[in-house]
Amino acid sequence: MAKTLVVDETERGPLGMHWLTCAALAVLFLFPLVWAAFASVRTDTGFGLENYARLFSSEDGVRPRHVLNSAVVSALTVGGTLVVSTLGGYAFGRFRFPGRDALFLLTLAILMVPYATILIALYVLLGWLGLEDSLLGLSLVLTTFQLPFSVFMMRNSFAAVPVELEESARVDGCTSFGALLRIMLPAVRPGLVTVGLFAFLASWSEFFAPLILLNSTDKFTTTLAVVNLRTASHGAVDYAALEAGVVVMAVPCLLLFAFLQRSYVRGFTSGALKG
Numbered sequence: 140m141a142k143t144l145v146v147d148e149t150e151r152g153p154l155g156m157h158w159l160t161c162a163a164l165a166v167l168f169l170f171p172l173v174w175a176a177f178a179s180v181r182t183d184t185g186f187g188l189e190n191y192a193r194l195f196s197s198e199d200g201v202r203p204r205h206v207l208n209s210a211v212v213s214a215l216t217v218g219g220t221l222v223v224s225t226l227g228g229y230a231f232g233r234f235r236f237p238g239r240d241a242l243f244l245l246t247l248a249i250l251m252v253p254y255a256t257i258l259i260a261l262y263v264l265l266g267w268l269g270l271e272d273s274l275l276g277l278s279l280v281l282t283t284f285q286l287p288f289s290v291f292m293m294r295n296s297f298a299a300v301p302v303e304l305e306e307s308a309r310v311d312g313c314t315s316f317g318a319l320l321r322i323m324l325p326a327v328r329p330g331l332v333t334v335g336l337f338a339f340l341a342s343w344s345e346f347f348a349p350l351i352l353l354n355s356t357d358k359f360t361t362t363l364a365v366v367n368l369r370t371a372s373h374g375a376v377d378y379a380a381l382e383a384g385v386v387v388m389a390v391p392c393l394l395l396f397a398f399l400q401r402s403y404v405r406g407f408t409s410g411a412l413k414g
Contacts, residue, residue, distance in 0.1 A: 172389060178382040190379040194387070197368060201384060204357060205364040208274060209343055212360060215278035216342035217335050220285045224334055227286070228293025229319055233305070243294065249287045258351045265352065272354045280352060281342045289334045296330030297323060332399050340392055361388055 180186045194200050230236075231243050261280050262271065270276030300323060308318040324331070346362045353359060359367065365384035368377070 172393075175382045175385045175389070178379060179386045181379065190383040191387075193377065194368070194380045194383045197380070200368045200380065201361060201364040201387065205359050205361050206387075208358060209360040209362070212274050212278050212281065212349075213339050213342045215275065216281045216285065217338045219278065219282035220289050220338040221331060221335055223282070223286055224289035224293045225319075225324070225331070227290040228295075228297050228330075229323065231290065231294040232297030233315075233323075243290075246287050246290055254284050255347060258348060262352055272352070272358065274358060277349060277352050278342070280348055281345060282338075284348075285334075285338045285341060289338065292330055292334050293327065296327040300326045336395065336399055339395060343392060344388060 179190050180188065182189050195202070227246075231239060258280075261283075265271045265273075265276040265280070268276070270279070304322050304326065305318050308322045309315075313321060344362065345360075346366070349360045349363050353363065356367075361384070365381060365388070368380060368384065
């Protein structure tokens, strides 16, 4: 005898509300991006890529070197953040030493300090180090801002890995560093992806730190170049070219997030819930 599946109306209601809420939030967050993409290809005569051509051909517009500068800063920031946060998270999550918990809380306390309040001090410090008006100095500052959250994520990711895996590696002759490279890093790959993605998004779209720390036009990042295009028009704002600049800045972030979405969700969940 065939069985009939009966769906409880009390269960259908909450499920429907769930999808309705998700759809509403998706529309709310996607609307500005869709509007920017639509405005970037809209011209007086129809649709085309004239706005992008004007963005890259204008004397004060975006140049390939500006995009390359943003890529270099993002790559240095992601690399530095991954290396330091991995080593710091491994130490906090796997080793016991005097003052460990106090030092970890002090690291997290840095999150409560608005970074804008210390940018001038960091600018002076970079001048002493000979790194003023340099992409390396900017990437070091951005890496510093990313470390508290990144160390927190990596510490929780390492703490979620069963200790037996590391112990078995040491029985086979691995040192602590060898166990980190061969056993622990593959186990915390979602956490690494999450930390790297956050660092890339923050550094690629950062505006205030490059505005304070960079002086040379040829070292401007994409964000500064787009704003420079707006302020160099003698009061006449070319909104279409600005929208094209917004799309240029958003596309790498969207592609990277879509490609790494599964690992990002897993890493963020494990890093946030495991304490």
